[in-house]
Amino acid sequence: MTIRINWRAIFLCVFTLSFVVLVSGEVAQAKTYQVTPNSKPLIKTKNSNQHTKHYYLLKGYLERIEKEGGGKLILKKGTYKISNNLYIPSNTTLELKDGTKVQKYNQTGKANFKASKSLFLLVPSQTVKKDKQVNGYAGSKNITIKGYGSATIDLGKIEKAQGIVSAHTNNVRITGIQFRNNHKGTFIHIIGSTKQNIENNHFLYATKQTTTPAIRLESAMKHAAVLNYAWIKHDQVTNQYVTISNNQFDSQYMAVRTSTYNKKAHQTGIIIESNQLKRMNNTSLYLVGWANPIIDHNQFDDTMGKANATIELRAVQTPVIRKNMFIRSNQMVAFRTLSESLQLGLSATKNTFTLDNKRDLLTNKARQVKQNIIILPSGSYNQTGNKAEIMDEAEFQKDVYHVNHDTKPLNRTYELRPSYTSMTKDYYVLRSIFEQLEKQNGGTVYIEKGTYMLTNTLFIPSNVTVELEDGVILKKALETDATTMPLSNSIFQLVPPSKANKKASVREYDGSQNIKIYSQGRATIDLQHKYFSFGVIMAHTNNVVFKNIDFRNMNSGHFIELDASQDVLIDACTFEDSTPSENMVKEAINIDTPDRATKGFNSEWSSFDRTPVNRVTIQDSTFKNIDRAIGTHKYSGEGIIKGVHYESKPHKGIVIQNNIFMDIRNDAIRAMNWDGPIISQNYFKNIAVGQSGKRGILSSGSYAPRYEHNTFENVGRAMQFLPWRNNVNAEEYEIIYDRLDEEAIRALETNIGKDLDEYFIRISDQYLVYTNPKKVTIIKQ
Structure with missing residues (x-):
């Protein structure tokens, strides 16, 4: 020593x-x-x-x-x-x-x-x-x-x-x-x-x-x-x-x-x-x-x-x-x-x-x-x-950093670490580039075709584009081959590297911003069924795009943990194959708030200031063979916790349109405390097959929603609205109720059903009372 x-x-x-x-x-x-x-x-x-x-x-x-x-x-x-x-x-x-x-x-x-x-x-x-x-x-x-x-x-x-x-x-x-x-x-x-x-x-x-x-x-x-x-x-x-x-x-x-x-x-x-x-x-x-x-x-x-x-x-x-x-x-x-x-x-x-x-x-x-x-x-x-x-210095301050299997870390000291092995090399190469991009206030990482094993979390700063050449596969490694460095549970976290290990270093939407992860062709992020793993963890971000990415093989965790973020676009991606979880509620995309009370987010670099999601669009994507596609677990509502009064923090501007949801084991979408959401022109097929009480869309606390022109095939129930209260954690928050105006009701009537157990949408207005719901008839195909 x-x-x-x-x-x-x-x-x-x-x-x-x-x-x-x-x-x-x-x-x-x-x-x-x-x-x-x-x-x-x-x-x-x-x-x-x-x-x-x-x-x-x-x-x-x-x-x-x-x-x-x-x-x-x-x-x-x-x-x-x-x-x-x-x-x-x-x-x-x-x-x-x-x-x-x-x-x-x-x-x-x-x-x-x-x-x-x-x-x-x-x-x-x-x-x-x-x-x-x-x-x-x-x-x-x-x-x-x-x-x-x-x-x-x-x-x-x-x-x-x-x-x-x-x-x-x-x-x-x-x-x-x-x-x-x-x-x-x-x-x-x-x-x-x-x-x-x-x-x-x-x-x-x-x-x-x-x-x-x-x-x-x-x-x-x-x-x-x-x-x-x-x-x-x-x-x-x-x-x-x-x-x-x-x-x-x-x-x-x-x-x-x-x-x-x-x-x-x-x-x-x-x-x-x-x-x-x-x-x-x-x-x-x-x-x-x-x-x-x-x-x-x-x-x-x-x-x-x-x-x-x-x-x-x-x-x-x-x-x-x-x-x-x-x-x-x-x-x-x-x-x-x-x-x-x-x-x-x-x-x-x-x-x-x-x-x-x-x-x-x-x-x-x-x-x-x-x-x-x-x-x-x-x-x-x-x-x-x-x-x-x-x-x-010519190796630094580039607009574009190209990465292949021969690339060496920009920080050459990484090569001398005991944890630098053939298995961790890809991680250290990309880590050194993202750290440099933070210093130079942004740039592009172009990853050339190949399979890259990523053992540990890569923190992405602002103004960064990650372009994946057609055929790139980013895999969550299952071992590090380094006794001094255990595996992490995530591939990407959208937070500046300099703030990743600092408690409460970002708040509201002042974290990483202007990030794009995409492929001109198709690229894959493969979690390899590693237990409780994440493809992307993001919070307090602003202006983020994912495009043409195929997310594969989840086992608990989420493909994307999307919290406290503003102006996010998920476009033409696929989310396929997950190991069934205990309660079948592990979403491909989880929309939550960083809130100590709900325990819905755990990265300590967050200030846990209850910042909601604002303006997220998920479009032209496919969700297949997973527990749940999109949803919220717990809400940050109005209530008194430890003597402090909190106002409700609903997610705003969520748009889910032109997507395919197929072979989903539970409710495909779980809307909770969403303000002004739009779920439009999506196709739901084989949702919770054999479970007549499950739904394509389950909503609690949707305010003036527009759920319209969706098609539901082989689903127990197309949609259901019901009041909800957090359980286990954050029960102190008040019950949330859906508020559907006349236009929201008319929008519900435009949805189409095929091979359903019932061709109407249930709307309940009393907590834990499910009898005699209001019913809105949908179009039978």
Whole structure:
């Protein structure tokens, strides 16, 4: 079993605790100072002149803040030319207002007073003056360097200049700064420090001769890549908990680099996320000796043609590289060992990689890359192959996604799941496409001819067309061949994938909308008589079409569970063959409301707000050899439940026309709490044969119905109207009664009967009283 450590959570926890200690201590009473480029320095020395005045201006205030144990220094708009090192002590905030520029300056006006190579060193000035060394994370702490608007730190293209050096520090934040004009130096150099947060900065303009990164992360060890200031102790301490996020890197030699390899310890807890990196002159990220880094949601742009990879890793343990975009890259990610000439021992310099790391790697995307195959280091994932194929963005954002038995999932991580088998492949392919369609707000899935086994539920978002080529068969699988994933009971649920596992995520008609599932020829959805299975579950949908689909082989459940939906068309479909249920009341199409009281709907993504069906048309379809064709089990009526009064929620605008109902075991249609329904020009034959009390249409609570021009052959009773009350569940709702106006009665008279037990329609107006019904005669053929 692989244990995954959430380094982000650990870092945030540690960072939060340190912040609480900070604000509750003495810094809460710290002073704030503001300066402009024309402010008078607190310090005057023999070296004070026009070249050094800004240096002494800031030096004086920083030393005052150091003596006071912390504070804030605000630099107001203007340019500050800094010739020498400025030391920043603990508990200090340096704030650069919009329009402020701090520029590295290499003139002092004094021959015996040389300019330094650095701007800001995060160390107390007294430590440097007393020739002390700092070790561990015992240097300056709780420092913020923050900019607004166009606030800039400019290295002035001075060779090997350093912007900010953070060594042995604890809790440093650098945010909102534009860093410019690096020339063989580094904007931010972090050495043996902890809890460093670099965010929302912009790194611009490095000269073509630059060979160093914008940000360097190194252990505190003696090495050519590590700055050799006297106050830095080379005690091998590594960086830990460094977050580099939401920055822009443009035209740099590299963005982030480590050059040193520390045999004793790896740099840990490094997170590089949500950055934009473009026009790098070399590798964007160069990782050496890191453990469990997270490289997440970055965009790498325009590294095509460069000799090295966009991300290069050497001696890195279990890196998480996920959900990044690589654009115009020569080689996206390269895993390499350190050179044997370093004499570090080859085994210690290898990258380590796990199956989970491979899963993460496959979440990345590419566009216009030279190669999309990444060769992985050796690892426990080798059973799945030592290569990772990153999906090109061209595979996404399509108007039409074609599916056949050779199609692979868009989400390549699915292939690495234990539940991905030959039996579940079709499910995962379609699942990945529907998830992508939700992200791109719609499109078409074209499924080519063949038989597809679907083990688990496919959730369909809005604006999706599923076109099934003539001859396609979608089968409800009877096994998954995967012990980690049990079968589901449905094939399709019309709800966005992102909401499918969220309770009460849709209501009224605000769920999936504009969906069409159809074939130009004929296609089949086959439930294979799986017990309590569903072809389609839909609720809170709007504008849905099913056309030319043959639904087959139901065993309890329903072919279509149709609840809380508006503007639905079921056209030229067939619903055939079901296993007889206990009470013979399992409808091919069940029309219900999501209502906790009735328990007629069970998908938890519904808000169970009692939304009724509105405008559903079922036409030119055939229903054969099933318990019941169309009907409602329970109604959401008027009543008081748990002290709350509810109004009736009848289904409105149901139209059932030009259909064939044949060999139905019970009443063919069960209308219940339907307002203004139309059942017209249908043909009913062999309905509940041998049961003289059963009906072609049984109605309770039909309001102003138009049931006309239907033909009934070999049926006990053509139609019957009777009051009804829910039983078992939702009995608190009041009894519902049919309300037939004169036009409804005249419509009944147009129906035709053949081989009936009686040639009239029964209408009862008292609950549980069936004697002496009103009778409406129909036409005998």
